[in-house]
Amino acid sequence: MRSAQTKGSKQFGKGTAVLLAAMLIASGCGNGNNGGKNESASSGSPTASPSGSAGASPAASQQPDGGSETKDFVKLSWYMPKPIDNMKDQDAVEAEANKMIKEKLNAELHFNLIDTAGWEDKMKLISAAGEPYDLVFTTYSMNRINDNVQKGAFLPLDDLLQKYGQDILKKVDPRAWKAVTYKGKIMAIPAQTPYSPGSAHVFKKDLVEKYNFDYKNVKSIKDLEPYLAMIKKNEPNMIPLLATANGTASGITLYDYTTLSPGISYSEKDGKIVKILDVEQNKENYRTINDFYKKGYIAKDAAIKTDYLAEAKSGKYAVMRDSGGYTEDGSKSTATYGFPTVETLTGYPTISTNSMTAAATAISATSKNPERAMMLLNEIWKDKYLLNTLAYGVEGKNYTVKAGKVTDDNPTIEAKSGAEQTWAIWHNWLGPLWDQWDSNWNSTAALEAMRKNNENGKASGALGFIFNPEPVKTEIAQVSAIQKESNPILTTGSMTDFDKYYTDLQKKLVDAGIDKILAEVQKQFDAWKAENQ
Structure with a gap:
């Protein structure tokens, strides 16, 4: 992601500015990122919770193959702060992504993008009103995970991950589950993001x-x-x-x-x-x-x-x-x-609970379709084309291909920037940063360096x-x-x-x-x- 266009960097406090800086690093704001998978987490399942109880091993569960679980068509909503001011291509991007989502999950996704200045207040009002929605962006300091857990706004995800989240579990750093586990329950999905930038x-x-x-x-x-x-x-x-x-x-x-x-x-x-x-x-x-x-x-x-x-x-x-x-x-x-x-x-800072929750996604306790919401998240972690479409937008409109093809494992693309940029969602706001295509947001080499730094970084004595x-x-x-x-x-x-x-x-x-x-x-x-x- 590119911090130049992030309105939030001006309007949040110092702690959040640091958070946004970390997210900028991670998502695509500069020009160097990776495209590989998190090998250290490739066999991972949720680790021990902060209370010391071992998490269940969802890896043994089988993924649903559709059928009756996706029989009924559903609409899914996802709340996020606006990554950039001008998101006028939202309809076109959602239409392109929803072709895949409809085919695979018999569902449709709509983003509710809130101006950063009103983000915190808006989410508090939605929570207080018990408004139904499905997915939401959350961090240690914005729309705080801890605050939402305390008031019962988020759904525990353990069972949903076991049944529908196998691709998520393969890629999330096993250490990161500690940072989102409350009283033995996983309350959000931590993104791949630089833990020690x-x-x-x-x-x-x-x-x-x-x-x-x-x-x-x-x-x-x-x-x-x-x-x-x-x-x-x-x-x-x-x-x-x-x-x-x-x-x-x-x-x-x-x-x-x-x-x-x-x-x-x-x-x-x-x-x-x-x-x-x-x-x-x-x-x-x-x-x-x-x-x-x-x-x-x-x-x-x-x-x-x-x-x-x-x-x-x-x-x-x-x-x-x-x-x-x-x-x-x-x-x-x-x-x-x-x-x-x-x-x-x-x-390099130490890897902390805060750095591991600089970007995460939760399912609302008011969601009418939590199973399909988890299926969608898993598909984003699984399918690079869907992930990068949601992040970069539509080929020819929001980005051009410089080498390879978007159907390849890792093409090189050039995303529009500045006044010409009319869509962007930073990859770690969606989840799997390491699957970002090589681009002017982040190169594969820089992403790989971030990933390796995560693996080699020193964990805080207060992690968890x-x-x-x-x-x-x-x-x-x-x-x-x-x-x-x-x-x-x-x-x-x-x-x-x-x-x-x-x-x-x-x-x-x-x-x-x-x-x-x-x-x-x-x-x-x-x-x-x-x-x-």
């Missing part, structure tokens, strides 16, 4: 060549300073470092800390749960950003800029972060930003832990409100007195109840850990 400093290639800067030896954000100073002195039309209100500068992320709740993280080094602002390295990183801001390396109005991607694509910044994942040759950022770039890796925010929802709302106000200042370094601002912010969070949140997270984590030892 590499992040990088991105440099305009012409500038590093002009100043012969050894960008490959940048190990920390402080290592950037000599180059930023050089750009500030010699390139009056360039801004040395990009940071925006909802987009941190490259090199700020703490990869050894996994977020469990707003302001609360799990330390992978020592297994402790901490307030993230109390972590000394976090404080020092923000101090460095403040120093850079004061020296003029960051735009004076950075705190009111909200579209990181648009700023990066303007070409007026010397150093940015990647958009869509690190590629050693800089090809992904080059394609995304529209000018030649080079990159140096800053690190799902925090229930209900006991401290008031405090979480208060902390989130403070973060919404403070994040633009922190991420851009645009405070006058750093130490005073930082200390005052810590006190505000304490007054808002962050210590109560910490205690509740610790309590639930200890109980979860005791059950899983």
